[in-house]
Amino acid sequence: MPPTSPTNLTNLSKQHPAVYEQLSAFSAAAEEAAADAGIGAKLVELIKIRVSQLNGCAFCTRLHSRDAVKLGETNDRLAVLPAWWESQYFSDIEAAALGLAEEVTRLSVPQRTEWDTGALNPAQISAVSWLALVMGAWNRVAIRSGYRVAP
Template structure:
């Protein structure tokens, strides 16, 4: 499998702008890293992005996420493994990712507002929008999953900080 376009080589400014959003989300949003990995994985499951699923499952494991939660993420409503805050974030992720279907139902918003401050919900939505953008880039240009390693990402992000 070969990528159609290597986006970092062709459009480094655009990719660096996206990485800037990731840096903001990671450093300034005060959202839990484990929560961010769950929403990144859930959006990537919905969108069918193998590259992002590979990346974020590795990142989640590196951050101590359990195999049980990773394996059942697609059926999170049917398990007792997620907190109420995580459940609200996952429902919000699904609604925002599938926005053309239901335009984010009021009951999903109400549950999210019960668990997140206004600022947290804006930042959570930005994180969801960002992973959806990454999914679209990776799927459109056929990014090849498998080679990503969390340590390499962490070193490059630390160097940019």
């Protein structure tokens, strides 16, 4: 059974819009760094989706899944994303980026090296890390603000 929703949720963007705008600027900078590092828009969305899945953010998972589909992402790849490492759907770069994003999201001590296959260069490692960090912040805003997802 899913946890019950707290009754004391506050829309963070409405309470402190200036802070929300700064997070938006941070997000844009992370996406720009990703583009500069050669990380394509579809992979950016996959990273956002996977981080959102790990953080349990239905709002962001749905939002970025829809964005990924608009960019040409397939339903098959989205369906296996929670177990991406068991599939053959993802390229070496995608697998490395997803593994790194999971490591950053889970706040593990950087001991896991499954993602570190050499597929990502230092700029890409940094960009994926920033994308995961900013997506985690967005997940927390959505969850704490009580953004609900309905059909």
